[in-house]
């Protein structure tokens with residue numbers, strides 16, 4: 023069993039690893055033996071990532087990355103490749119919300135979401151492509167959301183981006199399957215992180231009524247699905263979306 | 274065979290995983306050497322890396338044979 027989830031020798035890049043789901047993914051891939059590079063938007067955040075990785079005995083480090091910035095992406099992928107080797111597992115996790123009803127939505131709110139949550143996935147994946155096609159192996163896993171499949175009032179922008187990366191991943195999976203690279207999506211439901219702590223008590227209770235498992239998910243429960251896809255256990259899965267949502271939406 | 278010719282052939286052999294004997298000047302990557310569209314993109318990127326050149330898409334499209342690749346690199350370097 024151990025050997026099936028052994029990621030020894032893999033170089034994993036996890037965006038948005040300073041907290042929440044991304045942090046849990048970074049820790050879990052690290053525990054499975056991967057070298058992990060986790061990103062944050064600030065030096066302080068990057069240092070904190072280095073600290074928790076070291077603490078857990080994981081090889082790798084934290085670095086600063088703004089996924090909304092093309093140059094930042096290019097320089098980070100270059101630096102990581104130089105320092106650690108070609109990235110073999112890319113986890114596109116960084117994401118934000120800018121909720122508003124469409125009638126009130128501002129262009130910035132729309133653009134911020136598309137740039138940070140969708141264009142980033144295009145850019146990150148593209149930047150890792152050469153290393154993966156050369157190595158003839160790779161895993162690209164992007165974090166979508168249940169909302170991309172079910173829709174949610176107040177989140178037209180967010181849902182568009184999250185659904186967009188599903189189509190992106192299916193197409194890329196077809197493009198590079200012959201190079202032994204899989205491209206998949208994990209779509210979390212409501213997970214206990216900073217992102218959902220903004221919800222009111224009432225919103226929270228309403229949500230729970232629609233979740234058969236009657237609780238919010240934990241970051242580790244998303245990380246588990248990512249680990250599965252990154253490991254040899256997930257080798258024959260590509261272009262797929264794994265929903266991890268306590269039954270709140272059944273695709 | 275010039276140095277450029279040799280290097281181009283070596284890249285073609287490596288990228289397309291074909292036998293050296295199969296690669297002639299007239300070989301078409303797609304028709305003769307079994308390349309698909311992704312292979313040709315990778316091949317052009319490998320040429321860019323090897324020769325430190327930047328090959329724009331319009332030019333890349335025309336590099337369909339070993340000879341075309343050699344001519345293109347020679348013209349660039351010369």
Ligand SMILES: NC(=O)c1ccc[n+]([C@@H]2O[C@H](COP(=O)([O-])OP(=O)(O)OC[C@H]3O[C@@H](n4cnc5c(N)ncnc54)[C@H](OP(=O)(O)O)[C@@H]3O)[C@@H](O)[C@H]2O)c1
Pocket residue numbers: 037038039040041042043044061062063064067087088089090115116117118138165166167168209210211212213214215216217218
């Ligand atoms: N929580 C949920 O219920 C839920 C549900 C469905 C989907 N998701 C998705 O899961 C992913 C992680 O969510 P989360 O709840 O863990 O979020 P979170 O706790 O709010 O953390 C967001 C992470 O993304 C990073 N980030 C934000 N903007 C960035 C940028 N421009 N460039 C690079 N990194 C950036 C943050 O870095 P800093 O710490 O430096 O700010 C942080 O590490 C997101 O894609 C989210 O959409 C979450």
